[in-house]
Amino acid sequence: MDEARRGGRRRPGLKLLLFLYASLFLNVFFFCYLVLSRHQPPPGWARSAARDAEAVAAIDCSGHGRAFLARGGLPVCECNACYSGDDCSQLLLDCPADADSEDPLFLEPYWQQHASTSSIVSPGWQCMRSRTMGGDFISAELDRHVRLLHKAAENAITDGKFILFGSEVGELLHALVHALSAVNASSSPACLVASAPHNPFGRRHHECIGIRSNYVKGSLSPATKIIEHVTSPNDPDGLLQQSVLGASAVIHDHAYFWPHYSSIPAPEDEDIMLFTISKISGHAGIRLWWAVIKDQKTYQKAAEYMSLNTMVVSCDVQLRVLKLIRVVISEMGKGGGIFEFGYKTLKTRWSKLHKLVSSSNRFSIQPLLPRYCNYFKKIRDPSPAYAWLKCEMEEDEDCYAVLKKSGIASRSGTLFEANSHYTRLSLVRTEDDFDLLTMRMEALVSKELIASS
Known part of the structure; x- marks a missing residue:
């Protein structure tokens, strides 16, 4: 009887124990659910x-x-x-017709046609780290795709070279001048020199004081350290350029060396080459440049300078550029790629403007001839980003002012260290901008023809 009583007492204790275990399990379960669900985005x-x-x-x-x-x-x-x-x-x-701006809006229709493949949706918690999982500031995948892009476009050799990224061309030029200057810290840094006409953007802080770009070599002291900045195709005239100044080092700016702007005779293989995403894809609002550098010591010095003196390229920019490059590469060779689209657009614009100016004795533009292109595997017509317009009449001393008076905003030749008889016309704006430009130029040429008849 005592044993029965003791057994009867054990039953309520067992039930209580089971209840306590179940309660503990449910509390832990709901606690984990609340904590984990708080860190998960809602579906959709x-x-x-x-x-x-x-x-x-x-x-x-x-x-x-x-x-x-x-x-x-x-x-x-x-x-x-x-x-x-x-x-x-x-x-x-x-x-006024805007023929001054460099924003490549002519490529906007291309991206509208590729909306589904080029768009990205970034969650709000992305890019919380300043470095990648590998400990670097630059994604290894971006580096790899930049190399794939150059190989596919056949415009530059990157094998065995180093790539240094920066938000602005000025940042890279600062770093490269530092790296190419004398090792002795007490010596003065080298300065950048270019042949006129040239676009001085990003280079002003390193230009030689008192020395113009089209200097005579014999006028310089042997102690002067010169770095030549060669832009090819050149801005403003679109000509392919080579080093001509005999400098100790050369930085080759190939921002426009892509199949939609220029023929690609062969892949470039210089010691230092500069490129930017904005001219490839047209996204001037995405700031990303890169330097392809052959010498490891030069790369290391420039990279060290960048890490101490500039901000890193943002994660958002890297993700966006990576997406754009993937689209560009995937569409190559299909007839509807960005290089084919851009080339056809600029070729048509150049041909129309060239024909219009050719009927005038008052104006002329740079002579560009068809050339073989390694990318298209054929001889291609010119398709420059800019027209380098010259006012031929002696009385039209300021060509920029002549066009401004007629409702055309251009960029004066004096800003390119050239004669004021020259001015630059941008062909990379929207179709609206180009139509208005040609309408105003037609009015100028018609007025000239009427006056001469």
């Missing part, structure tokens, strides 16, 4: 972001602009130059 978050992006992209702004989300999440049209109104439908007749 990417679909919501994609819907917003597609809704904005569907607004065509009358074909004269692009939409974006403004304050309050409402779509607003950003109009092309010389267009206004909520839907960019109003043409401003007294607006």
